[in-house]
Amino acid sequence: MGIKENLDQFKKALLHHVQLVAVSKTKPESDILIAYNCGQRIFGENKVQELSNKHPQLPSDIEWHFIGHLQSNKVKYIAPFVSLIHGVDSLKLLKEINKQALKSNRTINCLLQFHIASEETKFGLNYEEAVEILNSESFALIKNVNIAGVMGMATYTNDEGVVRKEFKHLKEIFNDLKQEFFQYNENFKEISMGMSDDYTIAIEEGSTIVRIGSAIFGARY
Numbered sequence: 015m016g017i018k019e020n021l022d023q024f025k026k027a028l029l030h031h032v033q034l035v036a037v038s039k040t041k042p043e044s045d046i047l048i049a050y051n052c053g054q055r056i057f058g059e060n061k062v063q064e065l066s067n068k069h070p071q072l073p074s075d076i077e078w079h080f081i082g083h084l085q086s087n088k089v090k091y092i093a094p095f096v097s098l099i100h101g102v103d104s105l106k107l108l109k110e111i112n113k114q115a116l117k118s119n120r121t122i123n124c125l126l127q128f129h130i131a132s133e134e135t136k137f138g139l140n141y142e143e144a145v146e147i148l149n150s151e152s153f154a155l156i157k158n159v160n161i162a163g164v165m166g167m168a169t170y171t172n173d174e175g176v177v178r179k180e181f182k183h184l185k186e187i188f189n190d191l192k193q194e195f196f197q198y199n200e201n202f203k204e205i206s207m208g209m210s211d212d213y214t215i216a217i218e219e220g221s222t223i224v225r226i227g228s229a230i231f232g233a234r235y
């Protein structure tokens with residue numbers, strides 16, 4: 015099936031409250047335009063260089079989400095236009111995003127990334143680390159970042175039980191942080207979890223943003 019057909023299926027299948035990020039990494043601008051012409055406006059990229067190249071070539075009403083691991087020294091390249099950074103996992107990075115957001119006279123939406131998978135390699139915070147950041151004096155001084163919620167990636171496995179448990183864990187983290195730090199902050203509302211292979215489980219467990227690449231654009235090589 016083509017990009018249009020795939021997208022139409024997602025639009026029909028996704029509940030109204032779940033946002034679809036079309037993950038266009040490694041895919042050409044022509045593919046992004048096909049999706050754009052079907053009405054898709056939110057696209058996700060995971061490399062700063064690739065995103066910086068694509069952004070000026072494509073319509074300006076696209077909302078670009080950065081979904082990869084972001085190095086502090088590269089924040090400046092995407093700060094002027096990025097609409098949501100999914101993978102924030104340190105205070106150092108938050109401070110740099112704040113600094114660059116201020117320079118661009120913007121507030122940048124960010125999600126705190128949590129390590130929920132059993133794999134060692136995945137990036138992300140644990141609950142205690144997040145609490146430490148949110149309680150810190152430096153965090154209190156950060157005014158140009160809006161913490162919009164949490165993000166996580168489940169273990170890459172066919173075992174649905176494992177994946178479900180990890181998504182449940184992320185939802186609990188979200189609830190606990192909401193209670194402790196964001197009770198009266200309505201901006202803290204997003205749970206970014208679910209990819210092509212596990213989004214149905216993620217939505218059942220409370221996802222509000224799914225990040226779908228290959229199921230829309232086809233396999234990456």
Ligand SMILES: *Cc1c(COP(=O)(O)O)cnc(C)c1O
Nearest residue numbers: 037060081209210225226227228
């Ligand atoms: C590549 C990527 C996705 C999309 O993966 P698919 O399996 O192609 O849907 C989602 N989230 C992140 C963080 C990614 O890097």
